[in-house]
Each structure stands twice: as structure tokens, then as C-alpha cells.
Amino acid sequence: MTQPTNPGFSTRAIHAGQEPDPRTGAVVPAIYQTSTYKQDGVGGMREGYEYSRSANPTRTALEQCIAELEGGAKGFAFSSGLAAEDTVIRSLLHPGDHMIVPTDAYGGTFRLIDKVQKRWGIDYSLAKVSQPDAIRGEIRPGVTKIVWIETPTNPLLGIADIAAIAQIAHEAGALMVVDNTFASPYLQQPLALGADIVVHSTTKYCGGHSDVVGGAVVVSKSVAVREFADAAERIGFHQNSMGAISGPMDSWLVLRGLKTLAVRMEQHCSNAEQVVEYLQGRGDVTHIHYPGLDSHPGHDVAARQMRRFGGMVSFQLEGGEQHAVDAIGRTKIWTLGESLGGVESLIEHPGRMTHASVAGTELEVPADLIRLSTGIEDVRDLIDDLGQALG
Numbered sequence: 001m002t003q004p005t006n007p008g009f010s011t012r013a014i015h016a017g018q019e020p021d022p023r024t025g026a027v028v029p030a031i032y033q034t035s036t037y038k039q040d041g042v043g044g045m046r047e048g049y050e051y052s053r054s055a056n057p058t059r060t061a062l063e064q065c066i067a068e069l070e071g072g073a074k075g076f077a078f079s080s081g082l083a084a085e086d087t088v089i090r091s092l093l094h095p096g097d098h099m100i101v102p103t104d105a106y107g108g109t110f111r112l113i114d115k116v117q118k119r120w121g122i123d124y125s126l127a128k129v130s131q132p133d134a135i136r137g138e139i140r141p142g143v144t145k146i147v148w149i150e151t152p153t154n155p156l157l158g159i160a161d162i163a164a165i166a167q168i169a170h171e172a173g174a175l176m177v178v179d180n181t182f183a184s185p186y187l188q189q190p191l192a193l194g195a196d197i198v199v200h201s202t203t204k205y206c207g208g209h210s211d212v213v214g215g216a217v218v219v220s221k222s223v224a225v226r227e228f229a230d231a232a233e234r235i236g237f238h239q240n241s242m243g244a245i246s247g248p249m250d251s252w253l254v255l256r257g258l259k260t261l262a263v264r265m266e267q268h269c270s271n272a273e274q275v276v277e278y279l280q281g282r283g284d285v286t287h288i289h290y291p292g293l294d295s296h297p298g299h300d301v302a303a304r305q306m307r308r309f310g311g312m313v314s315f316q317l318e319g320g321e322q323h324a325v326d327a328i329g330r331t332k333i334w335t336l337g338e339s340l341g342g343v344e345s346l347i348e349h350p351g352r353m354t355h356a357s358v359a360g361t362e363l364e365v366p367a368d369l370i371r372l373s374t375g376i377e378d379v380r381d382l383i384d385d386l387g388q389a390l391g
Contacts, residue, residue: 009069009186010262017064018255031252032057054240058248062255063216066206069185069258070198072218074232076239077251081181081201082108083244084215086116088177088197091238092146092228095121099146100138100174102129102160103362104153107355109179110363126362129153129160130298132168139172145227150179151188152302155314155350155371157289159298162305166194170224175231181205181341186265187307191220197231202246202254204341205311208264212253214246264343264376268311271345271382272374278383279315284390286368289314312340313372314350317390321367325349328370330389333381340373345382347372 007015020027034056037049049055059077067075078084089112093099101113103126113124127134129149138144147169151160162178169176177197178190184205190198200206202214219232228234239245246254276290291302292309302309317324328336334347338354348354350365358364374382 012068013065013258013261016068017061029058029061029252029255031248033248052248053243053245056245056248056251058255059246059251062246062251062258065255065258066185066200066202066216067218069261070180070218071189071191071221072198073221074219074236076217076235077202077246077254078215078217078239079244079246079250080213081199081203081215082112084199084201084217085109085112085179087235087238087242087244088199088217089113089117089122089146090242091234092175092231093117093122096123096143097121097145098123098125098140098143099148100125100127100135100144101148102150102153102158103127104129104156104158105148105150105363106154106179106181107350107357107363109148109150110361111357114361128158129165130158132161132164135165136168139168139174141172144172144174146175146177148177148179150182151190152182152291152298152310152312154182154312155289155355155365155369157182157291157296157310157312157314159291159296159302161301162190162193162195166196166224170194173225173227175223175225175228182310182312183306184261184265184341186261187269187310188305191218193305194224196220196223196225196228202257203339205265205268206257206261206341207254208257208261208342209253210339210342210344212250212257214250214254216254265308265311267376268374269308271376271379272309272311272313272372274379275372275374275382275386276313278386279313282390284318285315286318287316311374313374315370315372316366316368317370319368321349321351324368324370325352327389327391330391331385332388333377333385334372334389340371342373343376345373345375345377
């Protein structure tokens with residue numbers, strides 16, 4: 001099929017890496033549930049496939065598609081978001097290197113860096129991603145090799161100015177890595193703003209149906225730091241060597257999810273905006289963390305670099321931790337559970353759940369914080385359910 005010169009997002013999501021099968025005409029990529037491939041003589045691989053840890057056609061389709069959606073040169077699919085993150089760090093850094101990490105980072109990311117990477121000689125410091133000067137102040141000349149940010153952050157929805165921080169990182173000879181999970185490729189394009197590498201937990205919005213665990217890495221077409229010009233080759237080597245790859249069924253599920261990413265994200269955003277409006281009218285809600293609000297300190301930056309403001313909302317309640325926990329336990333439609341980005345709405349208590357691993361550190365989250373992953377149900381039902389749960 002001949003592609004248009006500049007296809008739109010949904011056209012790429014549906015067709016990139018997914019040409020109809022030349023033999024059968026099937027329009028949906030096959031699930032190549034195989035571990036190995038017949039060779040035409042010793043070393044005679046067909047289209048480069050010899051063993052499914054190294055490459056699998058279903059995974060290749062996903063990797064090509066997500067690279068297209070992020071505007072990158074090369075994509076890699078992993079068994080989880082943390083496997084993707086671990087591979088980036090291990091393939092690019094050496095003992096003694098330093099990285100900068102957000103003060104409001106996903107608890108699993110912080111645990112990986114603080115409890116695993118640090119043991120192997122990778123040092124780090126913390127900085128607020130909403131303050132580029134704070135990041136500049138943590139740079140160690142010649143030692144800092146990665147500036148790692150999330151935007152929006154998890155769970156406080158902080159916003160980082162991607163272009164400004166990329167410039168700071170590159171001036172110091174460091175890579176800029178962006179965790180784009182909360183925004184998804186539809187709402188935000190970090191590589192176009194100067195980032196070198198994007199990571200995703202494809203478990204979340206990319207998969208979108210809470211039926212798969214996966215991760216992805218996309219490398220820019222023009223990595224800005226000469227030392228890391230071969231970043232894609234190094235990540236690919238480590239992906240194969242470490243083996244935390246996405247299996248064919250998981251790859252197929254994420255690929256299927258990407259096809260509807262645009263329409264789902266539009267509904268996630270619309271529902272979240274109406275939920276926020278409802279929360280604003282409640283006297284017992286003391287703080288709402290949502291970049292779509294004019295009062296949010298990162299609103300202007302988010303408006304500039306995001307298509308819309310996303311489906312994630314966090315808020316704080318009067319009455320403290322126990323009141324928040326009790327309210328969460330009373331929901332009927334909002335499902336109490338970890339993760340996010342699925343078509344169903346989820347509610348959780350970060351302090352006791354997703355971010356329990358950062359308790360007692362600088363990353364500890366407020367005890368009265370509730371995090372919402374706004375799904376695509378009828379929004380009136382979602383608001384009514386919050387109303388009865390909050391009391």
C-alpha cells in the first residue's frame with residue numbers, strides 16, 4: 001500500500017509496520033508464536049530471523065510502529081517498562097557515571113536506580129523537573145551522562161519543559177531521556193522537542209486495555225551527544241543480550257492498542273477535564289494536581305508541548321490519610337487497583353500502593369493523596385460514583 005507523504009497520527013498507528021500479509025492479504029499482523037526459524041543452509045536466515053529473543057516479526061511490527069509514532073529512528077519493545085528503563089541505563093552508562101532523576105518520579109523507577117543501579121556504581125541526584133535551573137545545578141561536568149525526566153510526573157503531575165531541559169543536558173554532554181508514559185505518543189512528542197530517548201510502560205495507554213505488560217524505548221533520529229551517537233546499536237545489543245523482550249502475544253496486544261490510541265486519549269482527556277471540574281466544586285478537596293488547570297504551575301508549558309492535558313488526575317482531601325483510604329474503598333465503578341491508562345477507571349492511594357517504595361525518602365508522596373486514572377466510561381457515572389465515595 002502506498003502511504004501518503006505526511007500521514008497523520010492515527011494513519012501511522014494503524015498502518016506503520018503493518019502492511020497486509022503478502023501471501024494471504026491478512027490486514028492484521030500475525031502472532032508469530034515461534035521460538036526459532038528454518039534457515040536455508042547454515043547462516044541462511046530469512047529476513048534476519050533466527051531466534052525470537054533476537055527478533056520476532058510481531059515484535060518488529062510493534063517496534064516499527066512505535067518508532068513512527070514517536071518520530072524516532074529505532075524502536076525497541078520490552079517485557080515491561082522497567083525492563084526498558086534498565087536496558088537503557090545498563091547499555092549507556094558505566095560505573096562512576098551520574099544521572100539526574102526527578103524528585104517526583106515513579107516509585108519503581110526510583111527503586112531501580114537507587115536499589116539496583118547504584119549497587120553497580122551508577123550515582124544519581126534528585127531535582128525538580130519543573131525547575132530547569134535546579135537541574136542545571138545538579139549537573140556534574142564530565143560525569144553526568146543522563147538527565148532523566150517524566151512529564152507529567154507520577155503521581156503529582158509535575159510538568160517539565162522538555163526543550164529547555166534538553167538544552168541544559170546537551171550543553172553538559174548528557175543525554176535527555178523522557179518517560180512519556182503519562183502523555184503517550186499521541187499527546188506529546190519529546191523527540192521533536194530535543195529529547196534523545198523516549199521510554200514507555202506500554203502496559204499503560206499504549207496497550208490501553210489492562211491486558212498486557214510491556215515497555216518500549218525509542219531513540220531519536222539525531223542523538224545530540226556525540227559520545228552516544230551509537231545509542232540505538234548499544235540498546236539493541238543489550239536488548240538481545242539481556243533478553244527482557246516483549247513476547248509475540250504481548251507485542252500483538254500493544255500493537256492492537258496503538259490503533260485506537262488517538263480516539264481513546266481524546267476520551268480520557270475529556271472525561272478527566274469533567275472530573276476535575278467536579279472536584280473543583282467540592283469544599284473537602286484541598287488540592288487538585290492537573291496540568292489543565294490555569295492554576296497549575298506547569299500549565300503554560302504543558303499547553304505548549306502537549307496536545308491535551310491527559311487522563312491522569314491526583315487530588316488531596318481534608319481529613320488526612322485514613323479519610324482518603326476510606327473514600328477509595330467505597331467506589332463502585334472506579335476500580336481500586338494499581339496501574340493506569342486502561343479503558344476502565346482506576347483509583348488508588350499512592351502512598352500505600354504504587355509509591356510505597358519511596359516512603360521515607362525525598363520522593364515520599366502526601367499521605368492524603370488520591371490518584372485517578374480516568375477511563376472512558378460515561379463520565380456522569382464516574383462523577384456520581386466519586387460523589388457517593390467521597391460522601
